[in-house]
Amino acid sequence: MFNKLFNNNNGNDDIESQLSKENIPKHIAIIMDGNGRWANKRFLPRIAGHKEGMNTVKKITTSASKLGVEVLTLYAFSTENWKRPDEEVQFLMKLPVDFFETFMPDLMKENVRVHVMGYHDVLPKHTQKVITDAMDKTKNNTGLVLNFALNYGGRAEIVSATQAAMRELLAQELTPDDLTEELIAKHLMTHTFPDPDLLIRTSGEMRVSNFMLWQIAYSEFYFVEKHWPDFSHQDLCEAIATYQNRTRRFGGILK
Template sequence: MSTAPILSSVPVDAAVPRHVAIIMDGNGRWAKARHLPRVAGHKAGVEAVRRVTRAARAMGVEALTLYAFSSENWRRPEDEVGALMGLLRLFIRSDLAELVEENVRLRVIGDYRRFAPDLVALVDDAMAKTAHNSGPILVIALNYGSQAELVAATRRLAARAAAGEIDAAAITADDIEAELDTAALPPLDLVIRSSGEQRLSNFLLWQAAYAELLFVDTLWPDFTADTLAEAIAAFGQRQRRYGGL
């Protein structure tokens, strides 16, 4: 696996967010503009994942969460879903050694166990092999939907309250956060969406309550280390008041 050096323009002087999440959008439009099949856009998108994950590590981002497959993506054509699953298999098999070598912890959020058994086993093995790494965290959202995540967390808290383990009237925001898929991750600082669309699409709705949102026109396959550096520089110019003055 080639590990080309990150461009010299990547380091930025602005404050670096601890946790960045990216809605990777635009693969299909990238392919259409080039008169290519949609799967070609997804393949190019995987290369963008490699570039951006390496750049994020170089810039000191502690956690990078990538929206790879939403719970709504099952509505896409069966052959496209199959191609996405194949690319996920390829990414894990080809990049796992680099994640281990770079001390990256891999974490998956979402109901990925709905996938084929061999893919589930591959994901479980990858997480197990990086579990003791102490460096940056790469989070992949697979079959993830924020509303479903919140419903599941609410049900678990309700069950505990019904069993007398906790007082329902005393449930706090911290209790809810502890039940989310993202528990123990750094607070979400920055959400980036590529391709010019300006919505969260059921992604990290609770976690994004005070995150900075940045929508860029760049299609995901064209997203580079420099694009990420520009986004982080823009983040560094924001004033985060959290409701205060």
């Protein structure tokens, strides 16, 4: 059973200094929820919330990098988001262009490497080009990996990985009985990254929404009521502090 953990800010601005530098999550995944509700609350169009959410991506990427996080995966657009109004989808497809045009100098300065996972072949050509260019420009950077999940769905990824694993077995004249977790994991879009240690979802919702279903099997979950545009460096530190106060057993018991 998942426990709902709300962000209670007690005015402690020094929480970062209390974090254990030896226990920073290597991989943090975030479901960036609440852009539309943030805008509606201010009587603004939904796209204004997405634009402000993009600015939060910049801030949290910088914060995660400075804290020593190795991989930051952000759920930017799901395979289900195509159901949204056309105007909103078109705006979301243009956001990567605006993001990388304005933030690329900072990404290079922070030594951040961009990675984008998902089903890119159906994305607009201008979106495909900008994400390809961003990955190419940052490919030699050795710091934080900023991994965007764009046109991504967890169930579809598991199906694709299983299909690829089965093709590998057939090529070796093996049978379905030879299929293993390790072989499926080898074909996941995150196969070069560790699984997320910490999954954060903003805006108060308590579900994973088809996000990294395989990879979050033993992730720690953190749910916060704030909408994504309001999520701050302080909030990230509080999420990490909560993570550090938990005991991870991975199905085992304490000795």
